[in-house]
Amino acid sequence: MYRLPCGTFNTTYKQDMALFRTKFLKFWVTMFFVFLLVFPFVANVYLLSLANIIGIAVVGALGLNILTGFAGQISLGHGAFIGVGAYTSALLVMRLHVPFWFALPAAGFFTAIVGMIFGIPSLRVKGLYLAIATLAAQVIINFVMIHWSSLTKGTSGLPVDPPRLFGLVFDTDQKYYFITMTFAVLATTFAKNLQRTRVGRAFMAVRDNDLAAEIIGINLFKYKLLAFFVSSFYAGIAGALWAHYVTIITPEHFTIAESINYLAMIIIGGIGSVLGSIFGAIFMVLLPEVLRLIADALSGVYPSIGNFFSAMREVVFGLTIILFLIYEPDGLNHRWQMIKAYWKLWPFSY
């Protein structure tokens, strides 16, 4: 439940719908932006690379959360859609020599259209069946990436140039940081605003009960496909950002494991929550890093731990998802709201 601090009275609808409803919140969001701006100048390369990966993951997770969290359509093909975006942008830049800044939105739109095509089954089937239909999308798209090797160079990987602007090459983590963060902030703002428009509310009506939504006048055909469109657009942008960041892309990165990773992000962060997507992205990027630190620390005591590292990661990944689903099903966002509520209501918490 959202609690406003004592003494805040909204007297107009505009105030009620505002993104920042208190000055306190506005202040801290501003401070956060200041932090984001200062961060690249104080952090080292390792932290910056993590920040870049997180930024890209935030865009992807927001996309999946719009589809799954807002509109209630389960997708197991998000990783493949991100791959479509990555390959589209990479091929546009490398083959047709389109500038990155045009290739990026083009990748978004192309992925959106591909996503919409694979979203068509959502009109007839839902729930489990839709999950399986998107799983098929995942398998088929991945197959095309591997086997259309005249175009994608298959498993040997496609080299990609870093983006340039007016002679400036974004080839270091520090420079690329500004691109990823710009898009992460844009994506977050858009998603946050989407929540309070007619479209966003229609998505939620479809999620809660699609038959009821249709009866109150929501065009299911339009809004389900629109949800796939927006979500895949995000995926395309995330993919394009990823392609130009890592500068070589292979189909192995866009498998079912990637889709599951994104699903885990929104589950752990909080389904249907913008803030949750960000929490989830941060958590899932940092989890393997923390594990690696632990493994490194333990390697002095147990030298064989390195052999088990990838298996350990799987075990911890699985356990994390299971424990979150059982003990914290509403995700980190819910916990964050509880903490905030605790401080606001203290000492009378009821």
Add this chain to the structure above:
Amino acid sequence: MQYFVQLLVTGLVLGSVYAMVALGFVLIYKSSSVINFAQGELVLIGAYMALWMTVSLHIPFLISFVLTLVFAVILGFAIERLFLRPMIGEPILSVIMLTIGLSAFLKGLVIILWGTETRVFPEIFSQEPVKLGFVRISQVYIWSLVLSIIFLVIFTLFFKYTDIGIAMRATADDQTAALSMGISVKRVFAMAWAVAAVVAAVGGILLGNINGINISVAQFGLRVFPVVILGGLDSVPGAIIGGFIIGIIENLASGYLDPYFGGGVREVASFVVLVIILMIKPYGLFGLERIERV
């Protein structure tokens, strides 16, 4: 022609394994509406368990086979009790994610315990191929086909005549009605997981005897989706027939199309079939069409 028949026969054998795995999958879905992404890992664990007992502990194959099935029952009970019972009443996505998490967890455990390299069963069946007309079939294929047909018959009878089997079908049909008739729905769920683990283990052992096992066997968990969609998610005969059809389709597709695509058609062919089925007949051949009311 000979090539075609050869593909058909091996497809049939592969299909029998698919049918076994799909049977467990459908059972869980039918009784508890849980879609189990960890089915492939159950196959994997069953196969490794039997392998470990025969190779490392030198237990005769038949005894280790039975012991593996006992272990699978315990594993199924444990999974249901520990992970699935807290999820009763949660949204579909959460349950799906839980089984996905479970599959990652189990897969990691298997790698830690048994490593990733391919291991083969010691020869249990004679290597001499049998000539049937003009096709040569290795004995292990015949055995796996026979064994899976035996198991499929046993399970069909189990559902038709035993009390537990009837209770499971009743729960699948209507949970509330089953509860009011004095059936313990929790026990039925646990049974469904136990049976699913058992059939998965049998499938894994057969697979291990055909071409060895490694971690990629877990893919069976995903490859079984086209099977259950074709047959209908909640239909036991559908799972069996779907298993044979998909097995044959995969083998024919990979036999004839692989040279043009450079391999890998096997995995994708069945998913193309899946998309087509979802477009024209989403509830499969024998699935129950759900009519929704607001």
